[in-house]
Amino acid sequence: MATGQIRKALSGFYYVQDGEQLIQTRGRGVFRKRGITPLVGDFVEYEVEGNNDGTLTKIAERKNELVRPPIANIDQAILVFSVVEPDFNTILLDRFLVVLESFHIQPLICLTKMDLLPAEKREDMARYIADYEGIGYTVIETFKDDASILGKLTPLLAGKTSVLAGQSGVGKSTLLNTLMPQLNLKTGVISDALGRGKHTTRHVELIEVAGGLIADTPGFSSFDFDTIEKEELTYCFPDLARLSENCKFRGCLHVKEPKCAVKAALEAGDLQQYRYDHYLQFLQEITDRKPRY
Incomplete structure (x- = not known):
């Protein structure tokens, strides 16, 4: 039985990398009957039909899987956030970070458009960068046509499967074009009326970059907390998780206990107020979530 990894999904076809070959396949009906959808990143078995066509027969057990973007077996996520156009958004960043932590996916924060940051905002931005680095996250600063970005990212990408994700219009495709100019991916223009980007990437695909794989994904604006219970939320905030070890009560939710x-x-100034505020907002969202049956 031939084996490989799904590198691209498009219009009902799954393109499987098997050595030097890229085989176009379709999923068997049994997957649909079982409610299983093959995902980019899946390791699969397939049967060859014709010169370059095949049928998926088995999907190996997944290390993890995301719904948005639809991808499996991710080692790390490069969260691309612009510092302007659109402006840097800590609550959106924290939302992404929390969900990735829940899936045990290592986040990397990549800040784009640093060259466009106005002088009056640089001090605040430097403070945010220090905050997130203090929590333990890797923060990379870059800009369009940054010749040094490959050197910054190569040691972080090698041998790993990474998802490239973030709000629309922040420069995901521009970043990939900088890493691999031959891709010439279409980039979008920010809508002045909406203040957000147009969706310019239409499918999910794993692309070989710097000794690893990166998923270029359709633009999306947020993750939700459908798979996180309120008792687990603390552990998706590494800074809160470390502090909570000294709470008097096990399972403390850090509200009225x-x-x-x-x-x-927080009162001593050893925790950023915005991080705690985001925690409370996310906790409320989870508490208000409709029960699942």
Whole structure:
């Protein structure tokens, strides 16, 4: 039985990389009956039919899977956020980080358009960068046609499957064009009326870059918390998780509980107020979520 990895999904076809060959396949009806959808990143078995066509017969167990973007077996996520056009958004970044932490996917934060940042916003931006690096995240700063970006990213990409994700219009395709100019991916223009980008990438595809694989994904604006329970949320905030080890009560939600180490750190200035505010907002979203049956 031939084996490979799905590198691209488009119009009902799954393109499987098997050595030097890229085989066009379709999924068997049994997948639909079982409610299974093959995903880019899946390791699969397939049967060859004709010169360059095949049928998927088996999908190996997944390490993880995301719904938006629809992809499996991800090692890390490069979260591309612009500092302007659209402006840097900490609550959106924290939303992405929380969901990735819940899937045990290592996040990397890539800040684009640094050359366009006005002088009056540089101090605030430097403070945000220091905050996230202090939590333990890797933060990479870049700009269009940044000749040094390949050197910054290569050691982080080699041997890993990475998803490239972020809000529309922040420069995901521009970043890939900088890494691999031969791709010449279409880039979008920010809508002045909406303040967000147009969706310019139409399918999910794993692209070989710097000794690893990167998924260029359709633009999307957020993750949701459907798979996270309120008792788990603390552990998706590494800074809160470390502090919570000293809370008096196991399972402390850091809202009204006495002798809460998280609230004590907030009062002492050892936890950023916006991080705690985002935690409370996400906790409320999870609490208000309709029960699943």
